[in-house]
Amino acid sequence: MSPDDSCVRTLACPACGGTIAMRAAGYTVTLACEYCGTLIDATNPDARIITRYHELQAFLAIPLGMRGTLRGVEWEVVGWMQRADGWATWEEYLLFNPYAGYRWLIAQNGHWSFGTMLTAAPRLDGADAIVAGRRFTVFYGGNSARVLRVAGEFYWRVKIGETVRATDYVRPGAMLSLEQNDRERSWTLNEWLSGKEIRAAFDVPPPPAWLPGMTPLAHQPSPFARRIKGWWPIGAVAFVALLLMLSLFGATMQPQRFSLSVTPDGPSVSQTFGPIVLPLARQAMTVEAHTPGVEQGWVDVDVSFVNRKTQDRYDAYALNEHYSGQDSDGYWSEGDRSQTLKVASLPAGTYDLVVDAQAHHWGSSGSFAYDPSSGTYKSDGLPPVEVVLTVARGARFLSNFWLATLMILAPPLLMLLFHILFENARLAQKDGAPADADDWWQGMQSP
Amino acid sequence: MSRGSFLYALWCLGVLGLYLAAASQGYSPFADGGRTTGAARAYGPTHK
Numbered sequence: 001m002s003p004d005d006s007c008v009r010t011l012a013c014p015a016c017g018g019t020i021a022m023r024a025a026g027y028t029v030t031l032a033c034e035y036c037g038t039l040i041d042a043t044n045p046d047a048r049i050i051t052r053y054h055e056l057q058a059f060l061a062i063p064l065g066m067r068g069t070l071r072g073v074e075w076e077v078v079g080w081m082q083r084a085d086g087w088a089t090w091e092e093y094l095l096f097n098p099y100a101g102y103r104w105l106i107a108q109n110g111h112w113s114f115g116t117m118l119t120a121a122p123r124l125d126g127a128d129a130i131v132a133g134r135r136f137t138v139f140y141g142g143n144s145a146r147v148l149r150v151a152g153e154f155y156w157r158v159k160i161g162e163t164v165r166a167t168d169y170v171r172p173g174a175m176l177s178l179e180q181n182d183r184e185r186s187w188t189l190n191e192w193l194s195g196k197e198i199r200a201a202f203d204v205p206p207p208p209a210w211l212p213g214m215t216p217l218a219h220q221p222s223p224f225a226r227r228i229k230g231w232w233p234i235g236a237v238a239f240v241a242l243l244l245m246l247s248l249f250g251a252t253m254q255p256q257r258f259s260l261s262v263t264p265d266g267p268s269v270s271q272t273f274g275p276i277v278l279p280l281a282r283q284a285m286t287v288e289a290h291t292p293g294v295e296q297g298w299v300d301v302d303v304s305f306v307n308r309k310t311q312d313r314y315d316a317y318a319l320n321e322h323y324s325g326q327d328s329d330g331y332w333s334e335g336d337r338s339q340t341l342k343v344a345s346l347p348a349g350t351y352d353l354v355v356d357a358q359a360h361h362w363g364s365s366g367s368f369a370y371d372p373s374s375g376t377y378k379s380d381g382l383p384p385v386e387v388v389l390t391v392a393r394g395a396r397f398l399s400n401f402w403l404a405t406l407m408i409l410a411p412p413l414l415m416l417l418f419h420i421l422f423e424n425a426r427l428a429q430k431d432g433a434p435a436d437a438d439d440w441w442q443g444m445q446s447p
Numbered sequence: 448m449s450r451g452s453f454l455y456a457l458w459c460l461g462v463l464g465l466y467l468a469a470a471s472q473g474y475s476p477f478a479d480g481g482r483t484t485g486a487a488r489a490y491g492p493t494h495k
Binding site: 238317321327341343345360411 | 448449451452455456458459460462463465466467469470471472473474475476477478479490491492493494
């Protein structure tokens with residue numbers, strides 16, 4: 001019979017008398033009454049009852065007879081059956097188009113796949129199967145899929161309880177199913193449908209979003225992989241822009257140099273320098289505190305920018321220290337004779353730099369006396385330590401740069417974390433050999 | 448461009464805008480500041 005001959009015919013259900021539409025007349029072998037669920041032999045002129053099935057075809061997400069366009073072809077839903085393999089239960093809708101033939105819509109946990117029966121067996125490569133250059137990894141093996149319920153029409157004699165041995169090969173976005181019994185074996189390629197696609201075709205609710213703790217389908221593609229791949233070029237551009245801004249902003253200018261000297265283990269020395277004029281509404285200041293002469297000791301340097309008009313203070317503190325010695329491992333030294341302080345957001349104005357410095361020698365108290373000629377304290381045997389301060393307008397805050405980098409990276413990193421959790425849950429269902437690097441790498445591929 | 452990518456691009460623009468604003472104001476949440484006189488300070492070598 002040519003497709004042109006196919007048309008909708010009706011027959012009366014021998015069980016309830018209801019009028020049943022046979023949509024793929026000429027192809028249909030088995031027909032289930034949509035009113036009482038009785039299974040009828042459509043090839044018999046008297047429409048013989050195969051089996052009575054008293055449950056209604058309730059809760060079908062897609063009513064039999066509904067038409068929808070999927071991947072460029074208008075399909076009519078002609079049959080429905082529910083199957084289970086002991087681990088999961090799923091529904092299969094048989095689609096029919098007189099020119100394109102039959103296809104399957106498989107629904108499980110709210111997710112939909114579009115199944116096409118292959119006319120040639122795929123090439124097997126070890127435990128993998130290859131179809132059209134796409135490699136599928138064996139995922140489930142040796143399960144028995146059994147028909148639980150059935151409604152509508154089919155191109156073979158469907159029986160409740162009919163069982164086939166099923167092996168599933170998977171790559172994200174597609175599943176290759178081998179179903180076999182004693183008489184035949186068939187391969188079906190099931191391609192995962194996005195919520196948008198299935199909704200546009202048959203107006204069904206979109207699949208539920210995956211949340212940690214949920215088990216994804218074996219061939220469900222990670223929604224996070226797609227985001228990571230879409231986001232990384234954006235993140236890279238943003239990072240380059242950030243590097244550019246780091247180089248453009250924060251240069252120091254108009255340095256001023258001040259110095260004072262402090263006696264180790266002597267009293268604190270306080271000195272005021274200035275004026276320092278800040279013309280911008282807000283600016284950062286960099287103070288480099290350098291104590292080249294500190295040895296076996298430390299210098300506390302407190303600096304304050306004091307606004308001459310408002311007396312507002314902006315403080316910072318540096319600890320310069322240097323120690324060295326000799327032990328069984330040889331020479332050692334530690335500490336830093338120089339510290340760079342960065343003070344943020346000083347308002348415009350004229351400032352004084354107030355410096356309090358105190359030097360100490362490690363391991364000795366020392367003795368010192370006031371020297372009126374220099375106005376400083378001198379310690380016996382310990383020379384004064386010079387504190388050199390270089391004050392400049394502007395500051396480059398690397399902390400801002402790293403914080404911005406972290407903020408740019410945070411969303412892709414979060415997606416990566418979710419992707420790992422998703423793939424972990426997906427691959428945990430795999431039968432046989434545990435998931436390897438190839439499985440994880442495949443998880444990053446888009447369907 | 449998907450909606451997710453668009454939102455992420457918007458997020459990146461926001462971060463860059465914040466960085467630019469902080470740079471122009473000379474602001475950093477991690478800047479030095481706060482006089483520590485009287486606070487506990489650790490001195491001396493840690494070499495063993």
